[in-house]
Amino acid sequence: MIxxxxxxxxxxxxxxxxVVGNTLCNRCKNYILDQKWHRCVHCQTFVNDHDxxxxxxxxxxxxxxxxxxxVFVVGERVDVLKRLVGDHKYFSxxxxxxxxxxxLVATLPNDLPPGMVIVPLPTIPKHxxxxxxxxxxxxxxxxxxxxKIPINTSALRRTDNVSQHSATFQKRxxxxxxxxxxxPNLKSTSFLLIDDIYTTGATTIAAAKLLxxxxxxxxxxxxxxxxxxxxxxxAPNSTSTPPHKPALNIxxxx
Numbered sequence: 001m002i003x004x005x006x007x008x009x010x011x012x013x014x015x016x017x018x019v020v021g022n023t024l025c026n027r028c029k030n031y032i033l034d035q036k037w038h039r040c041v042h043c044q045t046f047v048n049d050h051d052x053x054x055x056x057x058x059x060x061x062x063x064x065x066x067x068x069x070x071v072f073v074v075g076e077r078v079d080v081l082k083r084l085v086g087d088h089k090y091f092s093x094x095x096x097x098x099x100x101x102x103x104l105v106a107t108l109p110n111d112l113p114p115g116m117v118i119v120p121l122p123t124i125p126k127h128x129x130x131x132x133x134x135x136x137x138x139x140x141x142x143x144x145x146x147x148k149i150p151i152n153t154s155a156l157r158r159t160d161n162v163s164q165h166s167a168t169f170q171k172r173x174x175x176x177x178x179x180x181x182x183x184p185n186l187k188s189t190s191f192l193l194i195d196d197i198y199t200t201g202a203t204t205i206a207a208a209k210l211l212x213x214x215x216x217x218x219x220x221x222x223x224x225x226x227x228x229x230x231x232x233x234x235a236p237n238s239t240s241t242p243p244h245k246p247a248l249n250i251x252x253x254x
Contacts, residue, residue, distance in 0.1 A: 012095055015087070016080040023087070024099035028080055033106050037075045041198055041226060042066060056109075057223075066201075067208035068193075069218040074103045077197060077225035085196055085225050092131045094138065101142030104194070104222050108147070113218065117188040118144050118151040121195040121207055122158040122180070139224070140194045149192070156207055157181045179203060182210040189217040199227040 011020050016028030038047045040059035047059055055063050058071040075081050081103075088096035120140035128134050137153055144151040159181050191211050195204050208219040 015083040015096075022099065023093065023096045024080070024084055029099060029103065029106075032075055032081050032103060035075050037073055037226065039073075039226070041071045041073050041221070041223060042201055044226075044228060057226075067205060067212055067219060068221045071221040071223065072104075072107050072109075073198065073223045073226050074107045075225060077227045081225050088139075089131075089135050089196060092133070092135075094133065097135070097138040097142050100139050100196075100224055101146060104139070104143050104224065105146050108192075108222060112147075112149065112192070112220075113190045115188055116149060116190040116192050116220070117155075118149050118192045118194060119155045119207075119211070120151070120153060121193060121204060122156050124158050136194060136196055139196065143194065143222075150188075152183075152186070152188070155183050155186055155191070156210065157183070180207055180210055182214045184214070186211075186214050186216075189215060190220075191216055191218075192220045192222055194222045196224045197227055198223045198225070 012023045013020055014022060014025040014028055016031065017025060019025050037057070038049075038052055039045065039057065040047055040062050041057045042062045043059060045059050045061075047055075047057060051060060056070045057073040058066065058068060077085065084096050084100060087093040088100060118140050120134070120137045123134045123136055140151055140153070143149070157180065159179060193204060193208055193211070198204065204221055204223075208221065211219050
């Protein structure tokens with residue numbers, strides 16, 4: 001409600017083409033979706049159409065060692081998507097949760113398993129206090145409303161208060177292994193884990209393992225943006241910008 005009132009006095013501007021009205025216009029949203037990032041979320045190898053239909057953004061090799069049944073990624077964390085996710089996460093821009101959720105809706109398949117429940121990856125309390133809200137939970141709630149899928153925001157609880165922003169891969173994995181507690185009263189056996197950015201995968205892997213240990217039969221993963229400049233493989237070339245606007249300068253630190 002407050003955001004709607006403020007939009008009259010300080011309207012939102014599209015992260016891509018700078019058109020006034022929304023944080024992401026339909027044209028720029030379609031531009032992001034048209035990129036179709038068909039790579040493995042973990043090792044970043046190319047995923048062909050056949051394997052994508054089976055597992056989404058998860059290659060055959062990684063599917064054998066990761067706790068996810070399927071993974072779906074909106075795109076690489078560059079250009080418009082980087083600005084959209086960054087302003088929502090680091091600059092407390094609540095309005096961006098809606099277009100981010102819409103991007104996830106368009107990326108996820110229409111036929112989700114019966115009884116699947118959305119589980120947002122919990123944010124550390126320190127960041128919730130800084131932003132005034134849990135950014136991932138807000139995205140998950142929007143997704144739940146659009147797709148009419150139940151959501152469980154108490155399935156996982158954060159036990160740490162340490163940021164992983166500048167941590168090494170090894171440090172992230174060590175922190176993630178003791179970062180969560182599982183709700184012992186979970187009834188569903190099919191979960192859709194939601195997170196905004198996948199870098200090393202340490203936190204999402206740890207959370208998915210806990211869900212499986214609690215009795216889950218399958219855990220899907222929905223990711224908004226894959227950070228390709230830090231992880232298991234070098235970033236593929238991605239310097240394209242929407243054809244209907246000038247190149248963006250998004251080199252600011254997010």
